Amino acid sequence: GAVVSQHPSRVICKSGTSVKIECRSLDFQATTMFWYRQFPKQSLMLMATSNEGSKATYEQGVEKDKFLINHASLTLSTLTVTSAHPEDSSFYICSARGLAGPTDTQYFGPGTRLTVL
Amino acid sequence: GESVGLHLPTLSVQEGDNSIINCAYSNSASDYFIWYKQESGKGPQFIIDIRSNMDKRQGQRVTVLLNKTVKHLSLQIAATQPGDSAVYFCAEIPGFQKLVFGTGTRLLVSP
Numbered sequence: 001g002a003v004v005s006q007h008p009s010r011v012i013c014k015s016g017t018s019v020k021i022e023c024r025s026l027d028f029q030a031t032t033m034f035w036y037r038q039f040p041k042q043s044l045m046l047m048a049t050s051n052e053g054s055k056a057t058y059e060q061g062v063e064k065d066k067f068l069i070n071h072a073s074l075t076l077s078t079l080t081v082t083s084a085h086p087e088d089s090s091f092y093i094c095s096a097r098g099l100a101g102p103t104d105t106q107y108f109g110p111g112t113r114l115t116v117l
Numbered sequence: 118g119e120s121v122g123l124h125l126p127t128l129s130v131q132e133g134d135n136s137i138i139n140c141a142y143s144n145s146a147s148d149y150f151i152w153y154k155q156e157s158g159k160g161p162q163f164i165i166d167i168r169s170n171m172d173k174r175q176g177q178r179v180t181v182l183l184n185k186t187v188k189h190l191s192l193q194i195a196a197t198q199p200g201d202s203a204v205y206f207c208a209e210i211p212g213f214q215k216l217v218f219g220t221g222t223r224l225l226v227s228p
Contacts, residue, residue: 004160006160034215034216042220042221043206043218043219043220043221044161044206044218045218046215046216049215091158093160093161095160095161095216105151105163105166106151106163106216107163108153108160108161108162108163109160110159110160111158111159111160113158
C-alpha cells in the first residue's frame with residue numbers, strides 16, 4: 001500500500017512554544033490530507049481537511065488560529081500547533097488521499113506524539 | 118450527530134480461533150466502510166473496505182460483512198494470531214466525504 005510519513009514521531013516542548021508537524025505522501029500524490037487528534041484509549045477525531053493550494057477546512061470546535069495547516073504541494077502538508085499548552089498534548093495523525101478523490105483510499109501516517117510541559 | 122459505534126470494547130481470543138468484531142452504524146447514507154487496525158503508538162492501518170452495494174468482501178484471512186438492513190458491519194479474522202492484537206476501528210464515509218470513526222475494539226490474542 002501507499003506510504004505516508006510524519007515528522008517528528010515524538011516531540012516534547014515547553015508551554016507557549018510552537019511545534020510544526022510534517023506529513024508526506026511518499027509514493028503518491030495526495031490532493032487531500034486530513035489531520036486527526038487522538039487521546040489515549042479514544043478514537044480518532046478529525047481536526048481539519050487540507051486541500052492542496054487552498055485553505056484548510058476545520059471541524060467545529062477546532063481553532064484555526066491555533067492549529068495552522070499548510071498544504072503547499074501534492075505530497076506535503078504541515079500542522080503547526082501555536083502557543084502549545086499541556087492540554088494540546090496528544091497523538092496527532094495525518095492521512096492522505098490520492099488523486100482519485102473521495103473514492104480513493106485514505107492512508108494514515110504513523111502519528112506524532114506531542115507532549116507539552 | 119450521526120455516529121459509528123461498537124458493541125464490544127475488548128475481545129479476547131486464543132491463537133488459532135476466529136475473531137469477529139462488530140460495528141453498528143447509524144448513517145443510512147453511508148456509501149463506503151473501512152476497517153482499520155491500530156497498533157499501540159502507531160497510525161491506523163487499512164485492512165479492508167466495502168462499498169454499500171456489496172454485502173461481503175474477502176481479503177487475506179479477513180472478511181467484512183455488511184448488513185444494511187440493520188446497519189451492521191463486522192470484521193472476521195480467521196486463525197487469529199498474536200500479531201493481530203491491536204485496536205480495530207470501523208469507519209464510514211457518508212456521501213464519500215469524511216471518514217467517521219467508531220470507538221474501537223481492542224483485540225487481545227493469547228498464545
